Amino acid sequence: MNKEKEKENAALAAVAFIEDHMVVGLGTGSTAYYAITAIAERVKKGLQIKAVPTSEQTATLALSLGIPLTDINAVDVIDITIDGADEFTKEKYMIKGGGGALLREKIVAAKTKREFIIADASKLVDHLGKFKLPIEVIPFARGYVMEELRKLQLKAAVRPFITDEGNNIIDVTYGKIEDPIALSAQLNEIIGVVTHGLFINLAFNILMGEGDQVKVFS
8 A cells, every 4th residue: 555545544543533623723834734724524514623723734725625724822721633744753752844844743743732644654663863953043053053063063054945934944964863862952052942843752642554544642
């Protein structure tokens, strides 16, 4: 079975948890797309929700499909968020941000009761680091952060991309990340770093499409 079908199966399994009157976080990316379209179908059939998008791209898609949106600052909590991941481990450590929405994705995740991550089987890894690690920085600090990363002997490159918040992204080629928690703390200490793509202790469940089945990491 191909990856797209695995993504769709995982998305449908996650969307089944949504109930009337929930506040729902909408992820960004090719896997989240399947969840958004499935949610839209349920909205057409009468599901009553309010949704918080994690990017302008997602907001545009959701509105075009008839999903009602609300501002994150207008809600106390988000009941369920469905989002994708660039890679993850069985411990539910993740790298996210390949699509450039990592800051809003992390804020939405932090405000969510149950964050469902959906993925195809290719995203499961023994150790994080196969995928480049994105780091979002304010433009004024870009050069400084690059220098600090060089001091850590990390190979880094500025992505030709501007985030929804007007920031830059630096992609780091790290290799095997043995201790994601320690690296997360180390990156958080660099002045000018807004956030990074290591998502630690934010996923409630990861639903992974594997063939025609969906495997749950909880």
